[in-house]
Amino acid sequence: MSAPLKTASPGDSAPTGPAVTKGRTGAGDERGEGVVLNVFSHGFLALWALMIVLPLLWLILSAFKTDAQIGGSAFGWPENWTLDVFSRAWDKGIGDYFLNTVIVLAFSVPLTMLFGSMAAYVLARYQFWGNRLLYFFFVAGAMFPVFLALVPLFFMVKRLDMLNSYQGLILVYVAYSLPFTVFFMHAFFRTLPTAVFEAAILDGASHTRTFFQVMLPMAKPGLISVGIFNTLGQWNQYILPTVLMQPQSGDDPERYVLTQGLVQLQQQQGYASDLPVLFAGVTIAMIPMLVVYLSFQRQVQAGLTSATLK
Amino acid sequence: MRKGQYRFVAGFLFIPVALYLIFVIWPYLQTFGYSLTDWKGQSQTFSFVGLDNYTALFQDDIFLKAIWHNILFLLFIPVITILLALFFAFMLNAGGRGRAGGVSGVAGSGFYKIVYFFPQVLSLAILAVLFGAVYRSDSGGMLNGFLMKLGLVEESSPVEWLNEPNFVLWALIAVVVWHGVGFYLVLFSAAMQAIPRDIYEAALIDGAGRAHTFFRITLPLLWDSVQTAWVYLGIAAMDMFILVSTMTAGEYGGGPDHHSEVMATVMMRNFLLYGRSGYACAMGVVMLLLTLIVSVVMLRATRRERIEF
Numbered sequence: 188m189s190a191p192l193k194t195a196s197p198g199d200s201a202p203t204g205p206a207v208t209k210g211r212t213g214a215g216d217e218r219g220e221g222v223v224l225n226v227f228s229h230g231f232l233a234l235w236a237l238m239i240v241l242p243l244l245w246l247i248l249s250a251f252k253t254d255a256q257i258g259g260s261a262f263g264w265p266e267n268w269t270l271d272v273f274s275r276a277w278d279k280g281i282g283d284y285f286l287n288t289v290i291v292l293a294f295s296v297p298l299t300m301l302f303g304s305m306a307a308y309v310l311a312r313y314q315f316w317g318n319r320l321l322y323f324f325f326v327a328g329a330m331f332p333v334f335l336a337l338v339p340l341f342f343m344v345k346r347l348d349m350l351n352s353y354q355g356l357i358l359v360y361v362a363y364s365l366p367f368t369v370f371f372m373h374a375f376f377r378t379l380p381t382a383v384f385e386a387a388i389l390d391g392a393s394h395t396r397t398f399f400q401v402m403l404p405m406a407k408p409g410l411i412s413v414g415i416f417n418t419l420g421q422w423n424q425y426i427l428p429t430v431l432m433q434p435q436s437g438d439d440p441e442r443y444v445l446t447q448g449l450v451q452l453q454q455q456q457g458y459a460s461d462l463p464v465l466f467a468g469v470t471i472a473m474i475p476m477l478v479v480y481l482s483f484q485r486q487v488q489a490g491l492t493s494a495t496l497k
Numbered sequence: 498m499r500k501g502q503y504r505f506v507a508g509f510l511f512i513p514v515a516l517y518l519i520f521v522i523w524p525y526l527q528t529f530g531y532s533l534t535d536w537k538g539q540s541q542t543f544s545f546v547g548l549d550n551y552t553a554l555f556q557d558d559i560f561l562k563a564i565w566h567n568i569l570f571l572l573f574i575p576v577i578t579i580l581l582a583l584f585f586a587f588m589l590n591a592g593g594r595g596r597a598g599g600v601s602g603v604a605g606s607g608f609y610k611i612v613y614f615f616p617q618v619l620s621l622a623i624l625a626v627l628f629g630a631v632y633r634s635d636s637g638g639m640l641n642g643f644l645m646k647l648g649l650v651e652e653s654s655p656v657e658w659l660n661e662p663n664f665v666l667w668a669l670i671a672v673v674v675w676h677g678v679g680f681y682l683v684l685f686s687a688a689m690q691a692i693p694r695d696i697y698e699a700a701l702i703d704g705a706g707r708a709h710t711f712f713r714i715t716l717p718l719l720w721d722s723v724q725t726a727w728v729y730l731g732i733a734a735m736d737m738f739i740l741v742s743t744m745t746a747g748e749y750g751g752g753p754d755h756h757s758e759v760m761a762t763v764m765m766r767n768f769l770l771y772g773r774s775g776y777a778c779a780m781g782v783v784m785l786l787l788t789l790i791v792s793v794v795m796l797r798a799t800r801r802e803r804i805e806f
Contacts, residue, residue, distance in 0.1 A: 231588070232588055235581075235613065236609060236613070239613060239615060240612060242628075246626075246630060249630065258635065259637060261638060261639050261641065261643065262643075305510075305512075305513060308509070313506050324522075328521050328525075330792075332781075332788050334761055334784050335782065336524035337524075337764075338524075338528060338777050339524035339525075341768075358520060362516040362521050394502065423620035425621060425739050426738060446622035446623075449622045453629060466630070469623055469626045472623055476619060476620075477615075477618075480615060491680065491683075492687060
């Protein structure tokens with residue numbers, strides 16, 4: 188038996204190559220069926236891959252076209268090979284939106300991870316009255332649609348005078364990321380060996396120190412998975428900023444995040460048409476995701492799918 | 498337990514629990530209360546109106562239409578996405594047949610998985626712009642341009658994908674499927690790889706073809722993952738806010754003439770545009786109830802005996 192069933196690793200050119208026989212005895216008539224099926228399945232697989240890649244490439248190429256070209260024909264080849272359009276998009280707001288998103292995430296993701304693992308750790312490893320109740324209370328939050336909370340949430344943030352402010356959005360992001368983070372890290376802390384914990388306590392480390400210097404480092408694989416999940420989730424969040432990040436008065440500056448800004452830019456197209464700028468903006472927004480995805484491909488897939496499996 | 502330990506536990510829980518209570522739990526609870534008032538949001542005064550909002554809701558033609566569209570999404574999105582994902586996952590993991598009689602994925606399965614999964618990391622806002630361009634209603638749109646090249650669509654009368662009542666829902670479903678197949682493919686792949694190879698090889702020796710292997714072995718052993726996927730896609734079908742509000746016509750989407758309206762767009766329009774907070778809260782409650790019903794029904798309908806292996 189030469190072929191292992193696992194063929195997931197990217198560099199691994201799948202072990203057996205295109206299959207020719209159905210394997211059993213390799214009788215002639217069965218060979219035929221195998222080939223037909225193979226052509227069929229490969230055809231479908233390749234078609235779907237093209238359906239993913241072509242629209243994305245087409246959109247990026249469109250950034251290099253002129254407005255007239257974009258409106259004229261879908262498959263004209265771009266002639267405008269300058270990066271000028273990207274700097275125009277950056278100046279037209281994409282730069283600000285990008286920075287706003289980075290500022291918010293620079294605080295919200297680490298805080299989510301910190302508070303989420305603190306709560307999960309205590310709930311997973313200490314026994315106290317109300318422990319299970321509190322755990323279910325956290326997990327239950329993940330099941331409700333965010334729309335249920337939107338109206339009162341808006342007025343809550345308004346009362347705290349944090350509408351259209353970074354700190355308001357950061358706190359809300361952290362709060363709404365807690366259920367999943369607690370849920371996932373809770374499961375993870377449970378699997379860590381007790382012996383190490385006891386050794387640290389015996390050596391005189393405080394509970395706080397044990398957490399930060401012993402347990403948290405041991406939970407690193409879990410932290411990476413949840414971290415990626417939260418980063419992508421918060422980067423792509425649209426509903427919460429739409430409600431919470433609207434300028435409140437005339438002199439209140441715009442603090443749109445990237446997703447909001449792109450939609451804004453798209454909706455302005457009705458008035459002042461500059462489609463290449465819109466497409467360049469989308470390309471700029473896609474690049475970090477593409478880089479993160481290609482460099483952490485396995486962790487991203489594991490992090491996102493474990494969200495549903497656990 | 499020692500006293501110091503209690504202080505430690507309380508100290509670690511204080512901030513997370515406080516944040517969670519203020520921004521998540523309390524608003525959730527308030528929604529139920531506000532849904533029974535005629536609160537308009539701007540004024541701080543409002544009065545108790547009982548179930549008036551709910552009776553108004555079920556006479557609101559637009560909202561009823563929206564519920565119907567959510568149900569249509571619920572019927573089509575999970576089925577199409579799961580079937581495609583299962584088919585691709587099976588091809589990638591067990592579709593190939595080794596010369597020596599083994600079972601393996603087809604060539605290049607690693608590459609396919611990377612490509613298929615990529616849409617999942619893009620935000621729905623990016624998808625809205627991308628598919629807005631793909632569905633453009635003139636020869637500059639990718640889909641129209643392509644169909645014109647094939648001669649299926651007249652140059653003079655391009656298809657208005659997002660403005661044609663008969664097409665708009667399908668156009669939206671296609672985007673969701675495009676976005677989701679890769680994700681569920683990876684989910685199913687992980688489950689398929691946990692199936693021991695011996696089982697496949699035993700089936701092979703017994704003379705099972707690909708179709709047999711799939712329906713008699715892979716699918717039953719994968720049922721747990723399929724069930725999870727079903728519930729998640731069902732919940733996504735009850736939402737749909739971002740795509741509908743950004744891709745279709747009208748304030749907060751829903752066009753043409755409410756033909757693509759979903760519950761979430763009606764709710765957001767009532768809240769952010771008309772300022773009818775109490776009414777919007779009632780819609781939030783209805784959305785919660787329907788989402789819960791959908792999850793329970795889907796879990797029940799797909800329940801099978803669990804197979805240990």
